[in-house]
Amino acid sequence: MSEVNIYEGAVDKGLEGVVACTTAVSFIVGNTLIYRGYTIEDLAAKSTFEEVTFLLWNDRLPSKSELENFKNDLNKNMTLDPAYVQVLKTLPTNVHPMAWLRTAVSLLSHWDGDANDNSHDANLRKAIRLTAKMGSIVTAFEAIRNKREVLNAKPGQSMAWNFMYMLKGTEPDAEFVKLFDTCLILHADHELNCSAFATRVTTSSLSDLHSAVVSAIGALKGPLHGGANEQVMVMLAKIGTIEKAQQFVKDALSAKEKVMGIGHRVYKDGDPRAAILRKFSEQLTKKIGKPELYTMSALIDDTMQKEKGLMPNVDFYSATVYHGMGIPTDIFTPIFAVSRIAGWIAHAMEQYEKNRIYRPRGQWIGKANLTWKPAEQR
C-alpha cells in the first residue's frame, strides 16, 4: 500500500454545530428551551414531572384520566423485586453512586421479561419500569450504604414525594417536594446533549433500551456533563467563604481551569433553567440558615460573566438547591439521571422509529506504510 486514503470531510471537534438527526422532543432557540412545543418556564410553573414525562413520550399532554393512569402505573412500578434488592446488597458501596447506578440499571434488565424485545409495546412497558425504578434504585443505594431498610414507594404519592421519602426514610416537607418536582421537570430533557446522544448512538445499532440507558448513565457521569452539579458543591466547600469567591474565579481563569456549572455549548445568553434555579437556591439556602452559599454562588456567577462572558448552566444553582434539601452531594448526579431518563427514553423511541445507524468518520492523522516485522527484529 503506497497511499492512505484520507477522508477529507471537515472535522467538527466535539461535533459543534453538527446537526446529527431530526427531533421533535426538545429544542433550544436562543435562551429558550422547549419540550414538545411548551416552554420550560411554562412547564416548570404549571406541570408535574409525571405529566412532562407523558408529554415527552407521547408528543402531547395527557387528559386527566390518562395522567391518573400514567401516575398509577409509574407508582406501581417503583417497587423493586426483593430478589433484585438482595443482589444489589452484595455490591460494594464504596464507589461513586453513578458507577453503582450504572451497574444496578444493567442488572435490572435481568429481571425484565421484555429485556430483548425491541417492539414499540415492549419498549413502552420497559420505559415505565425503568423510569419508575430509577429513583428507587438511587434511594436503595443510599439506604444500603447507610445500613437502613430499603423502603418501597407509598401509593398515591408522586415520584418526587416518594424519592424524598425513600431517600431519607421520613415523610418529606411539602415545599421541598414541590421544588424537587420542578427540578425534575427542568432536568427532564435537553435536546442532543451528550447523554441523549449516547442513548441515540446505542439505540441506533438496534440494541435494547436498558443498554441505551446504561450508555446514557455513563455519559452523564462525567464532570463536563451531569457530574458538574456535584463538583459545584465541592468547589463551594473548597472556596469556603464569600470573601474568597471572586479571587477563586480569577485564579481558576488564569490557571485555565474550568469553573464548574458555568458555560454551555449552545446557550450563549444564559440557560433559562439556571434563572429558575437561582431563585430556588436563594430561597432554600436562606431556609436552612446558609445564605452564604447563595451569596458565594451569585458572586462566582457575576465574576464569570464579567471576566469571561460565561453564564451558569443548569448544574450551577441546582447544587445549592439540592444541598438546601439536605441531599448528600454525591447523590446530585444520580438525581439528574432520575429525571433525565424521561428524555433519554423519548430520544430512544424517536431513534427506533426513524433509525439509521450512527457511523461517522475520523480524519486520519496516524502513520502509514509501515511493514510488520517479527518481535525479535523490532
Ligand code: COA
Ligand atoms: N470555566 C472556565 N472557562 C470556561 C468554562 C468554565 N466553566 N467553560 C468554558 N470555558 C472557556 C474555555 O476555557 C474556552 O476558553 P478559551 O476560548 O479561552 O480557550 C471557552 O470558554 C470555550 O469553552 P469550551 O470548553 O471549548 O466549550 P465547550 O462548548 O466545548 O464546552 C462545557 C461546554 C459546558 C463542557 C464547558 O463550558 C465546561 O466545561 N463547563 C464546566 C462544566 C459544566 O458545568 N458542565 C455542565 C454542562 S451542562
